[in-house]
Amino acid sequence: MAGQTLWLRCEKKEFERRAALSPANAKKLVDAGFTIYVERDEQRIFDDAEYEAAGCKLVANNSWPSAPTDIPIIGLKELPVSDAPLPHTHIQFAHCYKQQAGWSGILARFYKGGGTLYDIEFLADASGRRVAAFGYHAGFAGAAAGALALTAQKKGKPLGLLEPYANEQAMISDVKQALGGSGKGVKALVIGALGRCGRGAVDLLRKIGLDEDDILKWDMAETAKGGPFQEILDVDIFVNCIYLSSPIPPFLTHERLREAGKDRRLSVVVDVSCDTTNPHNPIPIYSINTTFPEPTVPADVGPGNPALSVISIDHLPTLLPREASEQFSTDLLPSLLELPNRQSALVWVNAEKLYKEKVAEAVKAEGL
């Protein structure tokens, strides 16, 4: 392969410290013959110098709009809202393929500029499985936030600001310290435990010291009997990590919470799946996404009953920007190495086909 160039842009979303490409994986691309431009970015968890040491060429922050249009631009999150046409190929999460708010306007920018979108959420291998996702660290961080919320609740306080941790170990130490040294004695239930988020949640719970028997791991087999489930009310922390693909009976309801009255162990629900506005949300006991500044929302449990906090943060991996970026870009690397063959490599051919379908829908919707 010769001559492939890639441009890592800065992230503009508040609190976003992750990167689509880590310095270690940038080096692997450089070693394979890529030229990698990296925008200087103070917000990114990795120092600019780490990319320079990896053989990348540093360029000014947010300078990608003036990059040659034949260079693909890689980033993570949505671009700032604008009407400006997009002439480049962008590899990123764009959140516009499921008709989310503003979807057709975003796609219209690509159409007008003659660019292409390869949406990372839809990059899949031959078996249809996503090539790169952030799930593991979402579950890991979500379970940590759940344990912190449990300790805050025991002190009668809401959980305060959550901030990104330098690394996993710092997160584990902080949670253990809040728990008075160990999570031993805490009981948790993870549903979707066999998936990416679920495995991360289970690992965190192990690492903060819960006994293995106190980590209940449920997946499809255990929920097949249909909810609501008493077992959820009998643990301290419930972490929901399922991938909701079709309507299912709810796992937990207001009615069951009220019926349980004071006879309830459950103190914290972490909804990693965050199907908050989905009409089939299996945990219909809250209706907003919570945030790093205000991580919990109280559930309505009926008068006089013990409190129940819900965490429904939809960008949890941001709490572990270093490891999350490292794992994600390692998963993405084989596909990036195929970029020079993107006219024939399945992952890119399918991504472009999907883009063309979606842009055609947007053109119709926008009347272009």
Ligand SMILES: NC(=O)c1ccc[n+]([C@@H]2O[C@H](COP(=O)([O-])OP(=O)(O)OC[C@H]3O[C@@H](n4cnc5c(N)ncnc54)[C@H](O)[C@@H]3O)[C@@H](O)[C@H]2O)c1
């Ligand atoms: N909050 C965040 O920051 C964040 C970050 C990443 C992903 N997510 C979300 O987390 C969810 C899970 O993502 P993932 O990558 O772990 O998915 P995944 O496909 O790897 O795992 C999902 C698991 O849920 C199980 N499952 C599905 N339906 C179930 C049911 N009815 N009962 C029991 N188990 C069931 C599956 O068998 C699978 O093991 C997705 O909705 C994703 O969008 C949230």
